[in-house]
Amino acid sequence: MQQMLAIFITVFLAELGDKTQLATLLFATDRQQHPVLIFFAAGGALVASTAVAVVLGTAGAHYLSAIPLKLLAGIGFVAIGLWSIYAHFAGA
Template sequence: MSQLIAIFTAIFIAELGDKTQLATLLFAADRSHHPVAVFIAAAGALVTSTAVAVGLGALGARYLTFIPLKAIAGIGFIGIGIWMLTEYLRPAA
C-alpha cells in the first residue's frame, strides 16, 4: 500500500500545473465542451499514455539496468524540451 501512495503522490505532484492539466482546464472552460466529456476524454488519454509508459518501462527494464533507463529518459526529456523551445522561437511563416 505504501508503494501505491508514494507513486500516486509523486505523479500527482508532477502533474500539477503540467501542460496536460492546463489543456484540460482550457477544454473544460470552453463552453462548447461538456465537463463530463472533458473528464472522460482526459482521463482516458492519461490512462492510455500511462499504460504506454508502464509498458515501455517494463520492456526497457528487461534489457537495461535502472541507471541507463534514467539516463535515456532524461536525455529524451531534454530533447523534447529543446525541440519545443526551437519550435517556439521559430519565426511564424
C-alpha cells in the first residue's frame, strides 16, 4: 500500500501543470463540450499512455537488466538540462 501511495503522489505531482493538463484545461473552456465527456476522454488517454509506459518499462527492465536504468535516466535529464542552458546562452 505504501508503494502505491508513493507512485500515486509522484505521478500526481509530475502531472500538475504539464502540457497534458493545460490541454485538458483548454478543452474544458469549450462550452460545446460536456465536462464529464472531457473528464472521461482525458482520463482514458492518461490510462492508455500509462499502460504503454508500464508495458515498455517492464519489457525494458527484462531486456536491459544489466544496464542501470536509473543512471541512464539521470544522465538523460542532465543532458537535457545542459542542452537547455546552452540554448539559453546561445540565443536559440
